[in-house]
Amino acid sequence: MKITDPTILQYQEKMTKAEEALQRELGTIRAGVANASLLNRVNVEYYGVPTPLNQMAQISVPEARVLLITPYDKSSLKDIEHALLASDLGIAPMNDGSAIRLVIPQLTEERRKELAKQVKATSEKGKVAVRNVRREMMDALKKAQKNGDLTEDQLRDLEDVAQKVTDNSIKNIENITAEKEKEVLAG
Template sequence: MKITNPTILEAQEKMTKAEQALQRELGNIRAGRANASLLNRITVEYYGAPTPLNQMAQISVPEARVLMVTPYDKTSLNDIEHALMASDLGIAPMNDGSAIRLVIPQLTEERRKELAKQVKSVSENGKIAVRNVRRDMMDSLKKAQKNGDLTEDELRDLEDQAQKVTDASIKNIDAITAEKEKEVLEG
C-alpha cells in the first residue's frame, strides 16, 4: 500500500519514532545478559563537563554476562569507575588498571517476572504514544474534510489507511516486546 497523504506520512514517521523510543527504553532494562546499551545513559564528569560514557570509552561484551569498558584516555579510568558506582546499575565495577569489567549477575526467577512486567508497562506506553498519534491524525483528517479539502469517500479511504498504519505499528511494538520478554525470561 503506497501512502501519499502528508498527514498519514507524518503520522507514520511519528509512529516509527515511537517504536524506536520503545527499543531504546527496553535496551535499558537489564536482562541478565551483557548489553552495551545498559551504559547509554551513564555520564562521566570529564574535565568539568558531563560526557556520555560511550563517547569516552569502547564498550565491548567479551563474555555473555560481562561488559568491558576500555577508556580511550587511560587517565579517565577512575572518573569512569566513580560514575559507574554512582549510577543506578547496581553492578560493582572491577578496575584492572587499563579497563573496567562489569559482571552482570544472574537474575532470579522473581526478578525476571518483575522485569517482564516492566517490559509490558514500557510497551503499553509505546502503544499509547502510537494511539495518540493516530487520534491526532484522525482529527486532522476530519478537520480537512470539514474545511472541504476532502470528500467523505476520501476521508473514509484515508481513515482506513490510517488504521492500517496504526495496526502495523502496534504489531511492530508487540514483536519488539515479545523479543525483549523472551530475552528477560530466558536470561
C-alpha cells in the same frame, strides 16, 4: 500498502519514532546478558563536562555476562568508575588499572518476572503513544475534510488507511515486546 497521503505519512513517521523510542527504552532493561546499550545513560564528569561513557571508552562484550570498558584516556578511569557507581545500574565495577569490567549477575526467576512486567508496562506506554498519534492523525483528517480539502469518501478511505498504519505500528510494538520478554525470561 503504498501510502501517498502526506498527512498519513507525517503521522506514520511519528509512530515509527514511538517504536524506536520503545526499542531504546527496552534496551536499558537488564536481561542477565551483557549489552552495551545498558551504559547509554551513563554520563561521566570529564574535565567538568558530563560526557556520555560511550564517547570516552570502547565498550566490548568479551563474554556473555561481562562488559569491558576500556577508556581512550587512561586518566579518566577513576571518573568512569565513579560514574558507574553513581548510576542506577546496580553493578559494582571492577577496575584493573587499565580497564573496567562489569559482570552482569545472573537473574533470579522472581527478578525475571519483575522485569517482564516492566517490559509490558513500557510496551503499554509505547502503544499509548501510537494511539495518541492516531488520534492526532484522525483529527487532522477531519479538520481537512471540514476545510473542504477532502470529500466524505476520501476521509473514510484515509481513516481506513490510518487505522491500518496504526494496527501495523501496534503489531511492531508487540513484536518488539515479545522479543524482549523472551530475552528477559530466558534462563
